[in-house]
Each structure stands twice: as structure tokens, then as C-alpha cells.
Amino acid sequence: MNTDSAAYYSVDENLYHEIKQGNSGALKFLYKTVFPSFRNFVIKSNGSEEDAQDCFQDAIKDFYYNVCTGKHELGRARPSVTLFNYAKLNFYSLIKSARKRYTGPISDSLEPTSNDDFLEKSMAAELLSNVEKALEKLSDSCKITIIWFYLESKSLREIGDHLGISEDSAKNQRFRCIKSLKQLLKSIV
Numbered sequence: 001m002n003t004d005s006a007a008y009y010s011v012d013e014n015l016y017h018e019i020k021q022g023n024s025g026a027l028k029f030l031y032k033t034v035f036p037s038f039r040n041f042v043i044k045s046n047g048s049e050e051d052a053q054d055c056f057q058d059a060i061k062d063f064y065y066n067v068c069t070g071k072h073e074l075g076r077a078r079p080s081v082t083l084f085n086y087a088k089l090n091f092y093s094l095i096k097s098a099r100k101r102y103t104g105p106i107s108d109s110l111e112p113t114s115n116d117d118f119l120e121k122s123m124a125a126e127l128l129s130n131v132e133k134a135l136e137k138l139s140d141s142c143k144i145t146i147i148w149f150y151l152e153s154k155s156l157r158e159i160g161d162h163l164g165i166s167e168d169s170a171k172n173q174r175f176r177c178i179k180s181l182k183q184l185l186k187s188i189v
Contacts, residue, residue: 016074019067021058027060034080038087051094052087059087077141077164085144092147096132142177143173149174 009015009029018026035056042052064081065071079087135143141163148154148162160170 001057002007012074012078015079016067019079022068024092027064030063030079031056031060034087038084041088042091045091045095047094048092051091055094058090059083062086062090081162081164082140086140089143089147090141115120130185130188131181133188134181137184138177138180141173142180145170145174145177146181157183 006029009018010027015026015030019030020148033069038056039049039052042055043049063086065096131143136145138146144163145159148159151154154162156170156174157167159174160167163170163173165173
């Protein structure tokens with residue numbers, strides 16, 4: 001059997017096996033099949049071609065490492081879906097870091113409008129920072145589930161379809177992920 005054929009790699013088990021064996025042809029196939037849709041996603045999200053390439057290259061490296069070390073196993077989700085999700089998380093991180101670098105105009109007054117307002121904003125910023133720290137400690141599938149459900153308002157059916165699981169499994173995963181997130185937040189605070 002020709003292990004460099006698209007038909008061979010289109011079977012998830014073959015693709016996964018070849019990636020685990022270090023076959024660069026498998027990674028090239030995955031790149032050719034997943035990158036175009038990811039590039040479209042980035043461009044529609046006001047990103048650039050360069051952003052798409054950078055995020056996808058990092059995702060390929062992460063995915064390859066996770067397959068080789070056993071952190072990602074076949075059956076949890078299709079390799080193409082997992083790679084797309086890795087790249088999407090990288091893109092979200094890129095956007096988030098770009099927002100943090102933004103320096104808007106500085107107010108003429110350095111005094112807050114009121115102590116209560118200042119305290120509220122400080123507490124909200126601290127909570128957001130703690131949630132971000134806790135999210136970083138979650139598994140990739142939990143991060144994806146929480147981000148998609150709570151930030152992107154995707155339905156559990158959509159999340160299940162993207163992750164290759166049923167709607168009920170997505171609902172259970174969301175519950176487990178929120179429980180994990182709450183435990184992590186307790187340990188951070």
C-alpha cells in the first residue's frame with residue numbers, strides 16, 4: 001500500500017499511525033487538508049495570512065508532540081478537527097496578546113472617579129486574570145468547550161460535531177470542564 005496517497009491518509013487510523021511513526025508525508029497531508037479552512041477562518045476573523053501560518057505551524061508542532069508522547073490518542077476526536085482546534089486556540093492567544101499590548105490614550109486624570117469604581121474594576125481585572133490562568137491549566141478539549149460555549153455562544157450540538165462527540169457527551173464534558181475550572185480557581189485564589 002502506498003503510504004503517501006491521499007486515500008490512505010483519509011482514514012484516521014492510518015493518518016494517526018503514520019504521524020506517530022514520524023512520517024512527514026502524513027503531516028504534509030494534514031497541512032494541505034486543514035490549513036486552507038483555517039486560513040479562511042483567520043482571514044474572516046480579521047487576521048492575516050501570516051497570522052494563519054504562524055498559528056498553524058505552532059499547532060502542527062503541538063499536535064505532533066502530543067501524538068508522539070501519547071497525550072493525544074485516536075478516538076477522542078478526528079486528527080483534522082484536533083489540529084484545527086489547536087490552531088484556533090493559538091489564534092485566540094495571539095488576539096488576546098495583541099489586545100494586551102494595545103495602549104490607548106491615557107486619561108488626563110490619574111484619580112479614579114470613585115474608590116468604589118476603582119475597587120470594582122480591580123476586582124474584575126483580578127478575577128479575569130485568575131480565570132485566564134485557570135483556563136491555561138485545563139486540557140485543550142476543556143478550553144475549547146468552555147471558550148466555544150461561553151464566549152462564542154456555540155450550541156452543545158455544534159461543539160459535539162466539531163469535537164466528534166455526541167451532544168450529550170459535549171454537555172457532560174462542559175459540566176466536567178466547569179467543575180475543573182472552579183477547582184482550579186479555588187486553588188489560585
